Amino acid sequence: MENFVSLTELSADEIWTVLNKAVKLKQEWKSGGNRPILKGKILALVFQKPSLRTRVSFDVGMLHLGGNALYLSPNEIGLGGRESVPDVARVLSGYVDGIMARTFSHDHIVQLAEYASVPVINGLSDFNHPCQAMGDFLTILEHKGTLDGITLTYVGDGNNVARSLMFTAAKLGVNFNIATPEGYEIEQEYVTLAENDAAASGATLQFFHDPVAAVTGSDVIYTDVWTSMGQEAEAKKRLAVFPPYQVNDELVAHAKDDVIVMHCLPAHRGEEITDSVADGAHSVLFPQAENRLHAQKGILALLMA
Numbered sequence: 001m002e003n004f005v006s007l008t009e010l011s012a013d014e015i016w017t018v019l020n021k022a023v024k025l026k027q028e029w030k031s032g033g034n035r036p037i038l039k040g041k042i043l044a045l046v047f048q049k050p051s052l053r054t055r056v057s058f059d060v061g062m063l064h065l066g067g068n069a070l071y072l073s074p075n076e077i078g079l080g081g082r083e084s085v086p087d088v089a090r091v092l093s094g095y096v097d098g099i100m101a102r103t104f105s106h107d108h109i110v111q112l113a114e115y116a117s118v119p120v121i122n123g124l125s126d127f128n129h130p131c132q133a134m135g136d137f138l139t140i141l142e143h144k145g146t147l148d149g150i151t152l153t154y155v156g157d158g159n160n161v162a163r164s165l166m167f168t169a170a171k172l173g174v175n176f177n178i179a180t181p182e183g184y185e186i187e188q189e190y191v192t193l194a195e196n197d198a199a200a201s202g203a204t205l206q207f208f209h210d211p212v213a214a215v216t217g218s219d220v221i222y223t224d225v226w227t228s229m230g231q232e233a234e235a236k237k238r239l240a241v242f243p244p245y246q247v248n249d250e251l252v253a254h255a256k257d258d259v260i261v262m263h264c265l266p267a268h269r270g271e272e273i274t275d276s277v278a279d280g281a282h283s284v285l286f287p288q289a290e291n292r293l294h295a296q297k298g299i300l301a302l303l304m305a
């Protein structure tokens with residue numbers, strides 16, 4: 001593993017290596033602290049969009065492992081504007097030991113990885129959010145004790161987070177359902193990619209427009225905002241389409257009794273998820289957010305130590 005750009009590029013074994021490393025580092029951290037395996041190493045955090053979890057968890061994760069992080073805000077670099085992406089990649093490679101980037105265009109992450117001589121980690125693009133998926137599967141593993149036989153149902157927009165969850169489920173043999181409004185499905189080319197992996201892993205992938213049919217019998221319900229960063233101009237239109245896909249108590253009641261409810265956050269409470277569900281007995285939203293830290297420490301350890 002040289003970069004962490006898309007789960008489609010990793011094997012199930014490599015994904016399990018990250019998860020197992022994350023479990024180990026989390027246990028170590030909770031029982032006194034981590035060894036400084038990244039002592040003297042510096043990670044650049046390049047952001048074209050806002051962030052709470054990604055920024056703080058990468059910064060803190062580097063500190064836990066003995067290294068440092070350098071935050072570069074959307075105004076600073078002008079990725080692809082003030083300076084070309086290949087030039088930014090090559091300049092940063094002379095200063096730092098790794099680059100984490102959150103971009104609008106996924107192509108910018110791909111170019112960073114191509115031109116940098118240090119590892120590149122995707123901290124969210126318009127296409128995917130692989131670090132989120134790693135934290136999420138760590139959370140499912142912890143709460144369910146296994147990934148075997150688990151059905152994860154995503155309800156809402158077929159967006160970056162949904163794609164990464166589908167890719168990971170397909171690789172790991174986790175059954176994946178998704179319910180989206182018509183016109184907001186995950187694109188067929190990515191479905192085909194995941195179906196190839198599912199055929200090898202034994203995962204079942206099912207695509208719905210009816211959220212009730214999708215969540216029935218599920219172990220995990222997952223949702224995300226209806227309008228992602230960069231889509232603000234569509235917010236009004238989306239707000240008219242998505243309300244039948246709200247994760248509320250009535251929808252959750254159709255899943256298994258011990259269903260866990262997940263959301264990558266930030267949440268638009270009252271839109272895709274109600275307060276009652278987000279703060280209710282099935283919610284794992286905050287342990288899930290914490291696990292970004294632990295999952296990413298696994299990624300950092302494997303790429304940079």
Ligand code: CP
Pocket residue numbers: 050051052053054055124132264265266
């Ligand atoms: N879930 C997530 O990536 O959160 P941030 O946008 O706050 O980093």
Ligand code: NVA
Pocket residue numbers: 124159160161224225227228229264265266
């Ligand atoms: N789909 C959301 C995820 C935020 C973490 C977005 O891209 O804005």
